[in-house]
Every structure is written in C-alpha cells, then in structure tokens.
Amino acid sequence: MKFDFKKAKRAQEILKKKLSLKPLGKVKLIAGCDLTFLNPYKTPTLGIGAFVVLSYPSLEVIEYAYEILEIKVPYIPSFLAFREIPLLIKTFRKLKNKPDIVIVDGHGIAHPRKLGIAAHFGIVEKVPTIGCAKKPLYGNFKEPCEKKGCYEEIYDPKTKEILGYVLRTKNNVKPIYISPGNLITLTDTLSFMQTLKGKYRIPEPTRLAHNYLQTLRKGYNSQ
DNA sequence: GCGACAG
DNA sequence: ATCTTGTCGC
Numbered sequence: 227m228k229f230d231f232k233k234a235k236r237a238q239e240i241l242k243k244k245l246s247l248k249p250l251g252k253v254k255l256i257a258g259c260d261l262t263f264l265n266p267y268k269t270p271t272l273g274i275g276a277f278v279v280l281s282y283p284s285l286e287v288i289e290y291a292y293e294i295l296e297i298k299v300p301y302i303p304s305f306l307a308f309r310e311i312p313l314l315i316k317t318f319r320k321l322k323n324k325p326d327i328v329i330v331d332g333h334g335i336a337h338p339r340k341l342g343i344a345a346h347f348g349i350v351e352k353v354p355t356i357g358c359a360k361k362p363l364y365g366n367f368k369e370p371c372e373k374k375g376c377y378e379e380i381y382d383p384k385t386k387e388i389l390g391y392v393l394r395t396k397n398n399v400k401p402i403y404i405s406p407g408n409l410i411t412l413t414d415t416l417s418f419m420q421t422l423k424g425k426y427r428i429p430e431p432t433r434l435a436h437n438y439l440q441t442l443r444k445g446y447n448s449q
Numbered sequence: 450g451c452g453a454c455a456g
Numbered sequence: 457a458t459c460t461t462g463t464c465g466c
Contacts, residue, residue, distance in 0.1 A: 260456095261456080262457070262458085263457075266457090267459095301455090301456055303456090306455055309456075310456070331455080331456070332455045332456065336455090337455085342455070343455070343456085357455085359455050359456090360455080360456090361455060361456090362454090363454065363455045364454090364455090397466090398466065455457105
C-alpha cells in the first residue's frame with residue numbers, strides 16, 4: 227500500500243493548529259519511550275514499543291510497559307509519526323502511572339511543518355512532550371562548543387524563529403537535538419533537559435526504554 | 450534538477 | 457532503525 231503524501235501533509239497541518247506551547251507545570255513523573263522490531267528476519271513488520279516511567283527529579287524507575295503491533299507504514303523523513311505513533315499510543319495507554327511529560331525519540335517543532343513526532347504524539351495524547359533526536363532534520367544551527375552543557379539555537383530558515391536547541395550532553399561527544407513537542411515552551415524545553423542529570427549522551431528515560439526493548443527482544447527471539 | 454533527509 | 461566484535465581513542 228502506497229503512502230499518501232497529500233493526506234499526510236494535510237493531517238499534519240490540521241493537527242498543528244492544536245499545538246499549544248504553554249509553560250510546563252510541575253513534573254513528578256517523566257517517561258521515555260522507544261520502538262524497534264521484534265525480529266527483522268522472521269517478522270519484519272512486527273514492532274515492539276516500550277515506555278519507562280521514572281520519578282522526577284530522582285529518576286527512579288516506577289513502571290515499565292510494552293506492546294506489540296504490526297507496522298506497515300514505511301519510514302519517510304518528516305512523516306515518521308505515521309509509522310511509529312500507533313504503537314506508541316497503544317503502549318502509552320497501558321501505563322498505570324501517567325507521566326507529566328514524555329520524551330519522544332525524534333523532533334518536536336524542529337520540523338518542516340512544525341509537527342514532528344513529539345508534537346504529534348503530545349497533541350493526540352494531550353500530554354506535554356519534548357522531542358529529542360540524535361540527528362538534525364530541519365533548521366539551521368551552529369555547532370555548540372565541545373563541553374557538556376554547551377548549546378546553540380536551531381533556527382527556522384524561512385521565518386528565522388527559534389525551533390529548538392542543539393545540546394551537548396557529554397564532553398566531546400555528538401550533541402542531541404531538542405525541541406518542544408506540546409504543552410511546553412521553548413525555554414522550558416531547554417531548562418528541563420538541563421535538569422536531567424545524565425551520565426550519557428541520551429537522556430536517561432529514553433536510554434532506559436531503549437535498553438528495555440533490547441532485553442525484551444532477546445527474550446522473544448531466544449525462546 | 451540535485452542533495453538532504455528524525456527512526 | 458537493523459546486520460555485528462573487537463578495537464581505537466579520550
């Protein structure tokens with residue numbers, strides 16, 4: 227089945243109208259999520275998604291959840307949400323502890339139509355989100371200095387507005403790209419990410435969700 | 450037309 | 457994203 231670019235683009239433009247970049251409230255629970263395939267060889271379309279809920283700011287694990295779903299939509303840059311969101315939502319709705327904010331793999335408003343997967347997910351689930359990507363997708367920026375904590379703004383090449391930040395989370399290691407998803411301001415996005423005391427490049431909630439998936443996948447493939 | 454292009 | 461161990465460098 228082919229991907230309908232026109233419909234997808236239209237859906238993004240309609241959803242974008244519901245985007246709300248307002249100040250973030252108090253956060254007690256934070257969640258990270260991730261998604262991969264169960265077995266790329268045997269069942270190349272079976273995706274597995276995971277969420278990890280942590281206390282904030284202590285970052286102790288409160289809950290793990292996972293779900294499995296058939297994924298048929300291909301990966302197309304700037305349309306990632308259509309591929310990954312059904313599984314993310316299915317998994318998110320299993321959570322007993324609803325987080326006050328979710329960190330999503332991918333961009334928020336740092337996207338050609340200001341509706342990256344983090345913004346898309348935040349609108350659909352009515353939850354504050356931050357997009358955290360490992361690679362740039364859209365926008366201009368300068369390379370931040372090599373020290374942990376250094377950052378630079380990501381600018382929209384057309385409107386010149388700030389869309390997010392390139393943040394160095396570890397000395398001499400590639401930076402990450404963060405931008406507001408929904409129900410959070412641009413500056414809250416930066417300050418919140420700066421409060422996540424992390425030892426690694428990837429923020430702890432995302433890293434734990436990723437590790438959890440690897441464990442689940444090995445379990446399924448070895449029995 | 451060409452290159453770039455989250456996961 | 458995924459196939460994959462050790463290895464080089466800070």
